[in-house]
Amino acid sequence: MVSTPTSTHQRRACSNRSSPKPTVRAIVINAGVFIPLVEFERRGIDTAVAVKALCDTRMLATDPLNPHAKTASRTVNDERILGVVLAPQFVTGLDASRLAPAAPPQARR
Numbered sequence: 001m002v003s004t005p006t007s008t009h010q011r012r013a014c015s016n017r018s019s020p021k022p023t024v025r026a027i028v029i030n031a032g033v034f035i036p037l038v039e040f041e042r043r044g045i046d047t048a049v050a051v052k053a054l055c056d057t058r059m060l061a062t063d064p065l066n067p068h069a070k071t072a073s074r075t076v077n078d079e080r081i082l083g084v085v086l087a088p089q090f091v092t093g094l095d096a097s098r099l100a101p102a103a104p105p106q107a108r109r
Contacts, residue, residue, distance in 0.1 A: 024076045030099050032061040033091050034074050036083040051084055061085040 027034040037047045054060050055070045063069055063085075073080050088096040 024081065027074060027076070028094065029074070029085065031063070031085050032088045032099070033086045033094065034072065034083050035086065036081045037071070038081070039083075054084060054086070059086055059090045061087040 024036060025039055026036075037051075040047045040050045051060075051070050060070060063072065070084070071082055072085050073082050075081075088094050088099055
């Protein structure tokens with residue numbers, strides 16, 4: 001994992017550290033774990049089905065500024081990447097106490 005300057009708790013998992021522009025597989029952020037949608041596609045998973053399933057099972061972190069959004073975007077290597085944020089309680093081994101307090105649970109549609 002590599003520390004990034006955009007957040008004290010933000011870390012990246014990269015596929016190839018030696019490449020000039022590594023592929024981001026996941027980023028630990030204050031709200032949970034950001035996973036780019038291309039990672040689902042790369043594994044042959046239909047992104048629409050994956051996002052709907054994660055939303056229906058309430059595994060996605062809620063953005064208090066946009067509580068109905070199912071996806072989020074992050075800037076990585078000067079590029080906007082669309083993905084989802086898994087809530088920290090669903091990630092084994094993630095120390096949720098080191099993350100920012102979560103927003104109160106809200107109903108998703």
